[in-house]
Amino acid sequence: MKHVTGHLAAYLGGELDQPTRALVDTHLAECAACRAELASFDQVWAMLDVAAAAPVSAGPGLWSGVRSRTVAVDPARVPWFFGRGPWTRRGWAAVAVAAGVFVALVLPGGTGPDGTGPTVLASSDSAGWLSSTWLDDTSNPGLAEQWMLAGLDSDGSAP
């Protein structure tokens, strides 16, 4: 029978269907070369398990970094003339800069525009309360889910 080395990773990972697995088992019982190959793969497999078990922990900055770039940016408070798309904002920013240069050059004593980018404001109202309750509490992973479930209305809307 043909060697089964091409199936050994899937064999170790439990990914072979039953007929293929039975064929591999039969071959392994007869073929010392494939058994040796399997044994060497098995050692790497065990080393991978050790490496995978090494803990990886999220630093406290992960959520605050994500939040500052997502939910803390309140699109409703971005002035309408900057639009919502990045190119719209960049376009209007360029127009504002050009207008500022024009004013500064043509109208002595004039002042330039005082803001050339979107106003990005952090919503501070709910954030402080949320983070003081469960958002930053990692000691009880189920707490957040319990809190949300308790607060859900019957129609599934948020508290």
Added chain:
Amino acid sequence: MDPKLDDDALMIRTARGEEAAFRLLVQRWEHDVLAFLSAMLGSAEDAEDLAQETFVRIYRNAGNYRPEGMFRSWMLRIAGNLARSRLRRRRIIGWIPFDPTDHDVADQGAGPEAVLQAGQTSDLIRGALARLPDRQREALVLHRFQGMKYKDIATTMGTTLPGVESLIQRALAALRDELSRGDRMP
């Protein structure tokens, strides 16, 4: 899990701008994303940087997300794309990809010798992983570090089942050869 709090439900609520739903998603998945990126990149700092970027992209694309029960695959596809992009950039600038000091192997109830040995094994394997071709590494990490089945890896990586089997088979052989060369197999 209560269906009101499954990933798809939380994504729908995230798309509506509900901070609590998004926070819960991040809390639920941050360790998986970090572990995946850490194994892909061999650098805790880069892993955290790209984990943040992954969640930012998830938030920004929440409106386009199709709730078909495939959130984890979708999330890891985003993380995988970012990781491969970062690895390509590193190669251009000749960055050395693996820093063993980044990987903290904590005492999990074992004695100090066992912890030391586990730490050395972990460093060895992560160093060898860093030298694998990106696609092979990604498939192997998804399988062994994330516990994903081949079918889900195929979805995540946009390839076929035989493609995944081939990637993981070649990755395992390459790791074995790499570790055997230095006589570092146990």
